[in-house]
Amino acid sequence: MKRKKLYLWCIGWxxxxxxxxxxxxxxxxxxxxxxxxxxxxxxxxxxxxLRFDHTAxxxxxxxxxxxxxxxxxxxxxxxxxxACGDCHQDISDEYALxxxxxxxxxxxxxxxxxxxxxxxxxxxxxxxxxAACHASDEMATAHGVWLPQAELHLEMLPCxxxxxxxxxxxxxxxxxxxxxxPASGVPARGEPFNLVTHxxxxxxxxxxxxxxxxxxxGTGTISISELRRFNGSSEYPGLRLKGMLxxxxxxxxxxxxxxxxxxxxxHASGGETMQTSYLSLxxxxxxxxxxxxxxxxxxxxxxxxxxxxxxxxxxxxxxxxLGLVIIAGGLVMPVGHGFLRFLTRKNRR
Numbered sequence: 001m002k003r004k005k006l007y008l009w010c011i012g013w014x015x016x017x018x019x020x021x022x023x024x025x026x027x028x029x030x031x032x033x034x035x036x037x038x039x040x041x042x043x044x045x046x047x048x049x050l051r052f053d054h055t056a057x058x059x060x061x062x063x064x065x066x067x068x069x070x071x072x073x074x075x076x077x078x079x080x081x082x083a084c085g086d087c088h089q090d091i092s093d094e095y096a097l098x099x100x101x102x103x104x105x106x107x108x109x110x111x112x113x114x115x116x117x118x119x120x121x122x123x124x125x126x127x128x129x130x131a132a133c134h135a136s137d138e139m140a141t142a143h144g145v146w147l148p149q150a151e152l153h154l155e156m157l158p159c160x161x162x163x164x165x166x167x168x169x170x171x172x173x174x175x176x177x178x179x180x181x182p183a184s185g186v187p188a189r190g191e192p193f194n195l196v197t198h199x200x201x202x203x204x205x206x207x208x209x210x211x212x213x214x215x216x217x218g219t220g221t222i223s224i225s226e227l228r229r230f231n232g233s234s235e236y237p238g239l240r241l242k243g244m245l246x247x248x249x250x251x252x253x254x255x256x257x258x259x260x261x262x263x264x265x266x267h268a269s270g271g272e273t274m275q276t277s278y279l280s281l282x283x284x285x286x287x288x289x290x291x292x293x294x295x296x297x298x299x300x301x302x303x304x305x306x307x308x309x310x311x312x313x314x315x316x317x318x319x320x321x322l323g324l325v326i327i328a329g330g331l332v333m334p335v336g337h338g339f340l341r342f343l344t345r346k347n348r349r
Contacts, residue, residue, distance in 0.1 A: 031062040034073075051114040054285040065112070084112075091252050098254040104133070120287035122174055122280060123158040123244035124195055130159045146261070156308065158246055162260040166247030171277035171298045172290070173305055175201065175213070178238045187238030196239070198282040204236065210281055211291060213239075222279050222293040227305070243277075243298065243308035 038046035052058055057065070065082040069075045084106040085092035095101055109129045136154070144150035160166050176193035177200065180186060201210040214222055214230045231241065245266065259265055277298045280288040298305060 047113045051285045054287060055113070055115050057112055057115060095252040095254075098252060100254040108132070114286060116287045118246070118248060118250045119278075119290055122195060122288055123172060123246045124174070126158040126160060126246075127154075156244055158244065160250055161245055161247055163254055163256065164247075165251045165253050165255075165257065166249060168248035169245055170248055171243050171308075172246050173277060173279045173293065174242045174244065175281070176240055176242045178240075180238060193240060193242065196282065198284050201282065214279060215291065220291060222291055222297070224294050224297045227293070227297055241305045243305040
């Protein structure tokens, strides 16, 4: 009898969920009639429908987190807000134990209307959240007390890579662009490279998939030869790849970890981390779509990614051979001299 009641309850829940899902979507579309128009509600209350539609929160619908009266907005009452911990209790408990919990709420770092998983967010976007409170120049100075080339490290690493217990590190490659000179249209030398947008890449590729910039054969996987072709191409002036060491599994226990002071955490010879890399391409909704890159591509310092050299991990077959030649050449004189002296020992007597 109990099992029959359980079956009935499950069926009832499934039917309710099936009816509620389209209702939530319909309610969200109704909300977007106003909140999708910045001129109607102002920048503070406006929501980009394109960015919101691709989030996990969009599946809940607006009513999943907000309750409004029937006369909204004429009743003058502000909608209620659900607490993030109502759904993300484990993350909330973890964050409560971190050093940041007293100074920042979830909303200070995450926009619930444009929230994506870790793989769909660039490392630069992650750091942009941190920079809202931690000025980049101040952080470079603070880290420079003990960290060599602090600015370079901070540019190549999301803060969460070192200041959380995040795990499973991979290399993400992003396409960057140097701004062009307004007069000549030629990329201006000396200017920094910035992330390109989907629209900027679309202007270059036209009707083609933007992945075709690097994935020339359309296999969906980037090979070392395709990286070499893109890095050495004059067809796309001003474009280049930027590599960042990012975690796959992000935690919210913000802290200072002792093992991050150890250089071998990243700079370990033959590191397994360097074997896995992805090309992250910007999408219209502000997220990134990842494509697998050939195993070990990042280890190839000449054909992998410009300006991404991890001492102790990056390898190149040609450089290895050159190193052996140098070592062998250095041994020729002492070994050869000693051998000749051995052969002529009787003459010296």
